[in-house]
Amino acid sequence: MDWLLNSSFVQDIPVLAKPALFNLYFALAAIPISFPFALVLALGKNSPNWLLSNFSRGYIYAFRGSPLFVQFFMFYSIALSLNQAYLKPMGIDHIVLHPLFLGPFVLTLNSAAYAAEIFYGALKNVPRGEIEAAKAVGMSGRQTFKAVTWPNMIRLAWPSYTNEVIFLFHATALVYFTLPVINEQKDLMNKAGELFEKDYALFTHYSVAALYFLIISLVLFYISNLINRRLNRHRVQKVSKLKVRPNYVR
Amino acid sequence: MDWQSSIEYITNGKHLAWYASVRFTLIAAVLGALFAVFFGLIGAGLKQSKWSGLRLIGTVYTNMLRGIPDVLFFLFLPLAFEQTVEYFLAQASCTSAELADGSTWPPCADAQWYLTTTEYLLMACVTFGIVYGAFAANVIHGAMQAVPKGQLEAAMAYGFSPKQIFWNIKVRQMWVYALPGLSNVWMLLVKATSLLSLLQIPDIVLWAERLGAANYVAFKGLIHDDWRWKYYLVLFVFYIILAYVSERFFNWLQSRAGRGMIEVR
Numbered sequence: 001m002d003w004l005l006n007s008s009f010v011q012d013i014p015v016l017a018k019p020a021l022f023n024l025y026f027a028l029a030a031i032p033i034s035f036p037f038a039l040v041l042a043l044g045k046n047s048p049n050w051l052l053s054n055f056s057r058g059y060i061y062a063f064r065g066s067p068l069f070v071q072f073f074m075f076y077s078i079a080l081s082l083n084q085a086y087l088k089p090m091g092i093d094h095i096v097l098h099p100l101f102l103g104p105f106v107l108t109l110n111s112a113a114y115a116a117e118i119f120y121g122a123l124k125n126v127p128r129g130e131i132e133a134a135k136a137v138g139m140s141g142r143q144t145f146k147a148v149t150w151p152n153m154i155r156l157a158w159p160s161y162t163n164e165v166i167f168l169f170h171a172t173a174l175v176y177f178t179l180p181v182i183n184e185q186k187d188l189m190n191k192a193g194e195l196f197e198k199d200y201a202l203f204t205h206y207s208v209a210a211l212y213f214l215i216i217s218l219v220l221f222y223i224s225n226l227i228n229r230r231l232n233r234h235r236v237q238k239v240s241k242l243k244v245r246p247n248y249v250r
Numbered sequence: 251m252d253w254q255s256s257i258e259y260i261t262n263g264k265h266l267a268w269y270a271s272v273r274f275t276l277i278a279a280v281l282g283a284l285f286a287v288f289f290g291l292i293g294a295g296l297k298q299s300k301w302s303g304l305r306l307i308g309t310v311y312t313n314m315l316r317g318i319p320d321v322l323f324f325l326f327l328p329l330a331f332e333q334t335v336e337y338f339l340a341q342a343s344c345t346s347a348e349l350a351d352g353s354t355w356p357p358c359a360d361a362q363w364y365l366t367t368t369e370y371l372l373m374a375c376v377t378f379g380i381v382y383g384a385f386a387a388n389v390i391h392g393a394m395q396a397v398p399k400g401q402l403e404a405a406m407a408y409g410f411s412p413k414q415i416f417w418n419i420k421v422r423q424m425w426v427y428a429l430p431g432l433s434n435v436w437m438l439l440v441k442a443t444s445l446l447s448l449l450q451i452p453d454i455v456l457w458a459e460r461l462g463a464a465n466y467v468a469f470k471g472l473i474h475d476d477w478r479w480k481y482y483l484v485l486f487v488f489y490i491i492l493a494y495v496s497e498r499f500f501n502w503l504q505s506r507a508g509r510g511m512i513e514v515r
Contacts, residue, residue: 061490061493062486062490064493065437065489065490065492065493065494066441066485066486066489066490066493067441067442067443067444067445067489068441069441069444069445069455070444070455070482070485070486070489071486073455073458073459073478073482073485074479074482074483074485074486077462077476077478077479077482078479080476080478080479081476081478081479166316170318170319170320170321171319173319173321173322174321177321177448189321189322189325193325196329200333200354200355202326202329202330202333203330206322206325206326209322210318210322210326213317213318213319213322214317214318217316217317217318218317
């Protein structure tokens with residue numbers, strides 16, 4: 001067993017544990033805001049209001065059409081240019097320019113656009129008959145949304161949304177390529193790169209980093225599967241398990 | 251700043267170099283896409299191979315990106331290739347004492363492989379090919395399954411060999427079904443080309459950083475403070491336009507490829 005414990009692969013595992021938490025933090029900090037924002041955008045895109053619909057449409061198109069890498073640079077440089085005039089006088093420059101704030105912020109804006117497109121697609125696929133039935137029994141618009149549209153939409157969107165969350169987690173690998181690294185606050189890619197520059201053991205460090213990404217993805221996926229089962233608990237047919245779909249739909 | 255000096259500013263040498271660096275982005279996208287289709291065909295072929303070993307390789311290849319980010323591969327694969335080449339250079343040109351030492355890499359100066367921008371670009375293209383080939387393989391595999399069984403049976407009835415059926419019917423017919431998926435892969439690839447600067451390729455992102463940085467020295471050009479956000483905003487719009495043009499192109503291709511077909515979306 002000693003050779004195994006002494007192998008650089010095993011010794012890397014505790015070293016990269018803390019950096020993995022940074023990646024997890026970026027993803028988990030982004031989800032609570034990006035989820036409701038995506039819902040608003042999806043409903044906005046579906047809304048009969050010309051202004052609202054076109055704004056949502058444009059937002060979704062812009063953020064899905066441009067690379068996250070450029071979005072990070074853009075928002076960071078915008079924040080920097082606002083620094084002297086606005087952020088410093090207001091005393092919030094330390095918060096806004098901090099990667100632990102700016103990272104999840106940009107991820108939120110980006111992920112919301114992708115998730116909104118998913119929710120919009122689900123919204124369009126809510127069974128028409130159920131909405132008509134709700135109308136027929138005299139439900140108001142608000143009641144219809146609460147009892148019919150919303151639960152159906154979430155249920156339909158969930159498998160794709162799961163993939164979006166996993167790819168949001170993968171996208172956290174980009175944060176520290178674009179934002180400044182502060183002291184020992186390093187994510188997996190950073191730390192793996194740093195270790196690589198010390199001893200050039202490329203395969204070891206990067207495969208441990210990849211292992212962390214893989215395991216956390218699987219955990220996120222497992223949790224999402226439990227939620228999926230709950231969302232579908234009323235259905236008679238056996239619900240097929242979630243499948244990780246590749247992000248070529250992203 | 252009046253409009254004349256504005257035009258002078260945006261057409262100075264550095265800016266022209268910036269516009270010219272779009273070539274790296276476009277080359278990486280087009281060449282990367284070609285490699286991706288190539289690796290995609292291999293991956294799809296492996297996935298439906300007769301031998302379980304090859305099938306396993308195909309499945310691992312097409313699934314690896316579901317759990318591991320593409321950026322990791324984008325850094326890892328070129329470095330891995332570089333190290334492998336340097337390993338063989340070291341075996342050929344370093345002394346055995348240097349090889350045994352193992353504290354530095356490469357073991358001796360002769361084994362150092364200096365890469366030019368062109369070589370980095372080529373490596374980036376191959377890496378894009380391998381990474382997005384995994385997605386393309388899934389798309390192509392699905393599209394091959396979508397080819398109507400009747401056509402394959404007809405080919406069999408005419409006495410085509412299994413190889414002929416694969417190449418002349420399956421591969422020939424699957425493109426129409428694969429196009430929507432491949433267009434998604436293309437969109438991802440175009441966005442991924444923004445990562446080229448990570449491999450020290452002076453692409454549009456690296457130039458935007460250089461041009462936008464604050465300049466307080468008159469002989470270096472116009473004096474301005476930090477203008478990076480303007481340059482990144484231009485890139486942001488550039489990529490959106492690129493996405494729009496690609497979308498229009500694929501829609502046109504789709505309607506062209508699907509003519510005479512009833513079932514295709």
